[in-house]
Amino acid sequence: MDSDPFDLVNIIAEWLRNLLLSWNLSADLIDVILTFIGAAVVATMVFMVFIFQIWFERKAAARFQDRIGPNRVGPWGLFQPIADALKMITKEDTMPRNADKVIYNLAPILAVFSVLMMWAVIPFTKNWIGTDLNIGVLYIAAAGSFGILAILMAGWSSNNKYSLLGAFRGVAQLISYEIPLFLSLLVPVFLARSMGVNDIVKAQDGMWFILFVPLAFVIYLISSLAEVGRSPFDLLEAESEIVAGYHVEYSGMKFGLFQAGEWLHAFTFGALAAILFFGGWQGPFVDQYPSLGLVYFLAKTMIFYFITIWSRLTFPRVRIDQIMSLNWKFLVPLSLLMLMGIPIVDYFFKASPWRWAALLAFNLVLGLLALEYARRGVKRGRRPRVKFEPRPVAVPPKDDEAAA
Amino acid sequence: MTPIQVLFLISSALVLVGALMVVTRRNLVHAAFYLVLTLFGVAVLFVLLDAGFLAAVQVVVYIGAIAILLIIGVMVTRNVTGAEVKTVNKNFWLAIVIALMVFSSIFLALNQWSQFNAPPAAASTEVLADTVINLGVAFVDANQFFIPFIVVSILLLGALIGAIVIAWPRKASEE
Amino acid sequence: MLDNWLFVGLLVFVAAGLPALPIIIARIVAPRKPSPQKLETYECGMETVGDTWVQFKMQYYIYALVFLIFDVEIIFLYPWAVAFDKLPLLGVVAGVIFIFLLGDGLLYAWQKGTLEWR
Numbered sequence: 001m002d003s004d005p006f007d008l009v010n011i012i013a014e015w016l017r018n019l020l021l022s023w024n025l026s027a028d029l030i031d032v033i034l035t036f037i038g039a040a041v042v043a044t045m046v047f048m049v050f051i052f053q054i055w056f057e058r059k060a061a062a063r064f065q066d067r068i069g070p071n072r073v074g075p076w077g078l079f080q081p082i083a084d085a086l087k088m089i090t091k092e093d094t095m096p097r098n099a100d101k102v103i104y105n106l107a108p109i110l111a112v113f114s115v116l117m118m119w120a121v122i123p124f125t126k127n128w129i130g131t132d133l134n135i136g137v138l139y140i141a142a143a144g145s146f147g148i149l150a151i152l153m154a155g156w157s158s159n160n161k162y163s164l165l166g167a168f169r170g171v172a173q174l175i176s177y178e179i180p181l182f183l184s185l186l187v188p189v190f191l192a193r194s195m196g197v198n199d200i201v202k203a204q205d206g207m208w209f210i211l212f213v214p215l216a217f218v219i220y221l222i223s224s225l226a227e228v229g230r231s232p233f234d235l236l237e238a239e240s241e242i243v244a245g246y247h248v249e250y251s252g253m254k255f256g257l258f259q260a261g262e263w264l265h266a267f268t269f270g271a272l273a274a275i276l277f278f279g280g281w282q283g284p285f286v287d288q289y290p291s292l293g294l295v296y297f298l299a300k301t302m303i304f305y306f307i308t309i310w311s312r313l314t315f316p317r318v319r320i321d322q323i324m325s326l327n328w329k330f331l332v333p334l335s336l337l338m339l340m341g342i343p344i345v346d347y348f349f350k351a352s353p354w355r356w357a358a359l360l361a362f363n364l365v366l367g368l369l370a371l372e373y374a375r376r377g378v379k380r381g382r383r384p385r386v387k388f389e390p391r392p393v394a395v396p397p398k399d400d401e402a403a404a
Numbered sequence: 405m406t407p408i409q410v411l412f413l414i415s416s417a418l419v420l421v422g423a424l425m426v427v428t429r430r431n432l433v434h435a436a437f438y439l440v441l442t443l444f445g446v447a448v449l450f451v452l453l454d455a456g457f458l459a460a461v462q463v464v465v466y467i468g469a470i471a472i473l474l475i476i477g478v479m480v481t482r483n484v485t486g487a488e489v490k491t492v493n494k495n496f497w498l499a500i501v502i503a504l505m506v507f508s509s510i511f512l513a514l515n516q517w518s519q520f521n522a523p524p525a526a527a528s529t530e531v532l533a534d535t536v537i538n539l540g541v542a543f544v545d546a547n548q549f550f551i552p553f554i555v556v557s558i559l560l561l562g563a564l565i566g567a568i569v570i571a572w573p574r575k576a577s578e579e
Numbered sequence: 580m581l582d583n584w585l586f587v588g589l590l591v592f593v594a595a596g597l598p599a600l601p602i603i604i605a606r607i608v609a610p611r612k613p614s615p616q617k618l619e620t621y622e623c624g625m626e627t628v629g630d631t632w633v634q635f636k637m638q639y640y641i642y643a644l645v646f647l648i649f650d651v652e653i654i655f656l657y658p659w660a661v662a663f664d665k666l667p668l669l670g671v672v673a674g675v676i677f678i679f680l681l682g683d684g685l686l687y688a689w690q691k692g693t694l695e696w697r
Contacts, residue, residue, distance in 0.1 A: 116593070135536065145469075146467070164479070168476070175642065178646065179649045186657065190663065329689065343671055476640060541670070557677040572691065
């Protein structure tokens with residue numbers, strides 16, 4: 001490790017290690033303690049991101065809608081999240097009469113648990129990572145599965161048929177979009193020949209993967225928007241639809257935790273987009289000062305998180321059957337075709353310097369074909385416009401029309 | 405007792421308790437959630453055996469797909485407010501006797517194996533990260549698991565078609 | 580390599596305990612005044628009608644089933660992708676055939692109309 005004056009994490013870790021050694025603890029125990037402190041720091045910082053998100057979402061939503069947003073509580077409304085958090089904590093915690101107590105209480109905790117677990121393998125810089133598992137990407141997929149369970153638990157334990165219906169719909173949407181998500185996550189794994197997340201970032205030294213496989217990125221973007229439940233795939237929590245869906249019976253802090261889980265999930269997928277396709281902590285001067293990677297990583301993540309907010313505030317909602325047919329009839333076949341073609345192209349161009357051009361060409365061709373197919377499909381599905389003759393409304397139809 | 409042994413005992417306890425709860429709970433949905441706990445315990449066991457990939461596979465496939473399939477199946481076909489089922493029938497005591505006999509015979513047979521009571525060999529610190537790569541190579545190597553690999557894909561195809569044929573109502577009886 | 584997972588194991592405890600903290604604080608701080616109206620289940624402000632029972636919709640089960648099949652397939656593809664450099668052409672083709680066969684299954688499900696949301 002080259003001497004990096006800004007490498008705060010390792011400096012503090014060394015100091016703590018020496019401190020604990022001076023207390024005559026065994027080396028193993030010191031490892032455990034330091035790892036525990038590391039885990040606590042990562043989890044707490046991620047949780048704090050939620051505080052920032054509350055402010056950012058409200059401000060951004062306001063600006064998009066041509067108003068100012070919170071500006072009373074602190075400069076630029078920066079202390080608004082504290083007010084929101086206080087409100088949530090002091091709200092009464094109602095529980096429906098026949099709700100299943102254990103599962104009802106466990107569901108919001110599980111929702112946040114699933115997101116926090118994902119941050120164990122996300123590299124902030126080259127040297128700052130929770131743990132560099134060799135199966136990083138698959139681990140992230142595994143952590144996401146717990147979130148789905150949380151939704152089922154919430155929907156069922158509320159003892160409310162609308163809650164259950166909302167939960168089923170939500171789970172159907174989530175598991176359907178997990179397939180193109182996993183398939184598009186497979187592409188950077190394939191390009192870097194490793195599932196380890198830090199390996200994937202290191203493999204983007206020089207050329208980010210977005211320049212190799214933009215189609216995979218687009219599929220990832222769409223499926224991650226749907227996975228998180230953000231607009232335009234907002235059906236799970238649409239207030240005007242099934243009345244807030246699976247968390248209708250939750251109030252106060254538990255509802256806040258569901259909110260936190262969902263927004264943090266969006267942030268995490270933004271971070272993943274930055275890592276897997278846009279080089280993560282890579283950037284100029286990152287070899288001499290590895291800690292500079294943190295700035296690049298955060299900047300890229302904020303850009304993608306902003307894109308998710310932007311999408312949420314811009315697009316109208318998509319119907320559930322449209323969501324499903326988009327997934328099963330477009331995204332899944334497209335990702336399968338992409339995954340059949342990319343290995344073949346890569347096999348022939350493995351060692352050549354034209355590798356990126358060949359992959360890029362394949363992606364663009366497939367993407368254009370897919371767009372053409374989608375355009376035809378939309379045209380086919382569109383109902384022919386019916387021309388209505390103007391007719392007075394309050395007049396009953398004539399007899400022959402009534403007989404028809 | 406080494407920490408690994410303690411962890412092994414804890415995760416085995418998790419698996420066994422979870423499994424016991426699955427078969428004794430009256431409420432089917434509770435049983436399904438205890439199954440998730442059992443599967444998670446199995447994933448922890450895989451981690452202890454240095455098979456991180458299999459642990460992730462366990463969570464992704466078993467907890468993320470199979471358990472959800474089961475839970476959806478249970479929730480959709482039962483009355484939501486507590487599906488009560490009988491958990492034991494009249495052969496309960498005979499079943500316990502047979503189970504104990506099978507367990508003790510397995511235990512006695514394994515005791516004859518010299519490695520059973522040996523302390524675990526220290527895990528080699530060479531790059532075990534290569535196991536996933538070895539697995540990938542083994543899948544398509546003509547001398548190793550190539551045929552099973554192709555058979556698995558045909559099997560999955562058959563499972564998909566079969567499930568749809570069974571589950572999808574015939575056009576006549578649909579409405 | 581096992582100590583790579585130590586972080587994950589400890590994070591399990593932290594990640595389970597951290598969300599529990601606000602709930603515990605809320606339990607201490609928030610008022611508790613249960614009343615019969617508050618304990619009722621929510622149905623747009625009306626009384627609940629009928630048992631809490633969901634219409635049996637085969638569609639959810641089908642989606643979960645197809646997802647399961649593809650999930651297992653994706654699991655097989657991950658080691659194949661990681662080991663790509665060491666594979667002969669036969670290995671590459673084997674993987675592509677694998678994907679193709681399952682795409683075939685998807686096509687069957689599509690043509691049978693099972694992927695429509697009814």
